[in-house]
């Protein structure tokens with residue numbers, strides 16, 4: 015499907031900054047009509063067969079540049095339940111990357127040039143959001159140690175405690191990355207998203223971006239959710255047992271009951287930069303603007319700087335020799 019302008023027939027896309035649908039041709043607001051695809055995976059505008067990857071749910075026609083949404087990938091059983099729409103525009107994402115990496119010393123000249131930044135893509139990454147009810151039972155022997163001195167004697171007093179805690183924690187929407195292509199550690203670094211701004215999905219948010227449906231079922235990814243729940247359970251217990259000098263753990267029982275899950279899309283700007291035969295990837299959280307990535311070193315510039323450092327080393331060595339001479 016595509017969103018088409020009722021006034022001029024142009025392509026209407028979601029504009030993150032204004033939070034509105036905008037026509038790319040006439041600039042009109044909220045002037046869209048949804049046109050479904052007549053044939054699967056063909057461009058509604060020019061008829062080209064689109065080479066979508068297996069899990070793609072939205073993308074761009076390579077022939078005419080129209081932003082397409084893949085009808086069968088946004089409906090049952092592949093359609094998202096909830097979404098955080100893009101809030102950071104492409105221009106803002108570029109500026110954020112320039113601010114974050116632009117001042118680094120060894121950056122190659124072409125990094126962050128207008129031409130290479132053109133290739134930056136807005137991508138909705140699929141996530142499963144899990145709800146859990148956890149019952150935690152914890153018991154341990156805790157000690158509190160006190161030292162004091164009286165006269166010429168030092169005293170140490172160790173008190174022992176039976177520590178017992180029972181906690182019930184409701185987890186609401188634990189996010190687990192459901193895309194094989196998107197690195198889990200990158201998505202962990204993209205955190206946190208402001209999940210309170212998550213809303214019911216509407217296909218219009220995908221117009222203008224790339225998107226994927228989930229690559230793995232909620233059952234397949236459940237172990238990762240349980241891992242996160244258990245980690246958080248431990249943190250809750252640590253929070254409620256602070257103040258002891260030592261805790262010798264005797265028992266830690268948890269019962270994690272899954273109570274539901276939802277399929278969510280989260281926004282990320284992806285910038286791929288190729289330098290000296292290596293691919294470098296940079297990411298900007300499409301909601302908060304947080305930047306993640308490692309800038310490449312330009313060898314030419316690095317050598318220049320080493321020479322400079324070496325030069326100043328010689329100067330200071332001379333200074334040292336001079337000092338020694340005086341002594």
Ligand SMILES: [Zn+2]
Pocket residue numbers: 019020021022023024037038039040041042045
């Ligand atoms: Zn228009």
Ligand SMILES: [Zn+2]
Pocket residue numbers: 057058059060061062075076077078079080
């Ligand atoms: Zn087309």
